[in-house]
């Protein structure tokens with residue numbers, strides 16, 4: 001989802017804390033998260049905003065200037081989060097700003113939809129809006145390792161950022177603040193403003209403790225990619241005394257005609273893999289016009305497709321081949337076929353199925369003019 005808020009919106013990203021709870025020497029906003037500094041990722045989440053103010057610790061200003069996008073306005077922070085926000089409010093670039101979103105630099109995984117929820121609530125007229133998640137676990141009170149009571153959770157929420165405000169509301173809230181507050185929602189409520197709750201996200205974590213880096217990296221890992229491909233092939237009977245089916249030679253009163261060994265089952269399975277990869281078919285990788293494939297062992301094709309899948313980071317979920325013929329009988333050979341296909345594909349035989357059906361004497365397979373095969377294959381990238 002891309003995010004382009006209206007002109008008068010600015011984003012304030014507070015990153016002037018020391019990250020003491022996260023440990024690790026360097027303050028957490030400057031530490032690497034899957035190849036980029038945490039703060040760099042956070043700023044990137046707000047790239048649709050024309051104006052972004054980033055609040056950094058006074059000791060970090062040179063580092064920030066060297067590391068961050070020059071398109072942001074850098075402001076030195078204060079002794080508390082609220083003081084840092086105030087410094088940013090006093091340094092907003094431009095006098096046409098009507099709304100601000102205030103976000104923790106330590107929440108690099110905020111999504112466009114969470115930000116859009118806040119922006120939309122403000123556009124709809126709210127003075128203040130912020131994302132949150134309802135508490136779903138039971139809540140207890142406890143001391144010294146023992147439960148001492150329970151706490152109703154019906155109206156409890158876990159607060160997140162960005163917290164959005166009309167500029168006049170947040171300025172009033174900070175002007176009236178008599179004590180420090182955990183966040184700007186608290187200040188806005190203390191000043192009498194209503195705050196709308198917008199949808200938060202489980203992924204919008206605040207990096208607070210050392211283990212949060214591993215959590216964030218896990219969330220950034222690409223999601224599982226599951227692909228399904230199908231293949232279909234037909235070969236006509238011709239002169240001969242055996243057929244090759246799924247890598248097994250079976251005596252028969254005819255052979256199968258084709259440029260290669262005409263292993264119709266293996267061809268269908270090979271095409272299923274190419275199909276799952278969206279990389280064409282056997283003809284594209286092994287053109288029938290090329291004499292080197294005359295009489296070729298079809299294991300070459302299947303091995304190529306399987307290796308291609310692995311080289312693109314996929315593993316096999318399963319494969320399923322159905323042979324359609326009146327004869328020869330497939331049942332007695334099915335296990336050997338599964339084992340052979342598994343061997344070629346480097347797969348556990350329990351993930352491969354070979355079965356057969358007749359076409360009830362109908363059509364070309366029913367008239368014993370040839371054999372058809374269909375196959376499916378699933379590929380998985382974790």
Ligand SMILES: Nc1ccn([C@@H]2O[C@H](COP(=O)(O)OP(=O)(O)OP(=O)(O)O)[C@@H](O)[C@H]2O)c(=O)n1
Pocket residue numbers: 014015016017018019020021022029055077078079080081082084085103104105106107206207208
């Ligand atoms: N004086 C401060 C204190 C905090 N923050 C920012 O407010 C956000 C939320 O605060 P928190 O997670 O508590 O960060 P730290 O104060 O850095 O963490 P710690 O309390 O563990 O030192 C962070 O992005 C932090 O950089 C800030 O801009 N100025």
Ligand SMILES: C[C@](O)(CO)[C@H](O)COP(=O)(O)O
Pocket residue numbers: 104159160161182183184206208
């Ligand atoms: C603003 C905030 O992130 C809302 O969840 C939070 O209040 C600030 O962080 P802290 O861990 O409470 O200091």
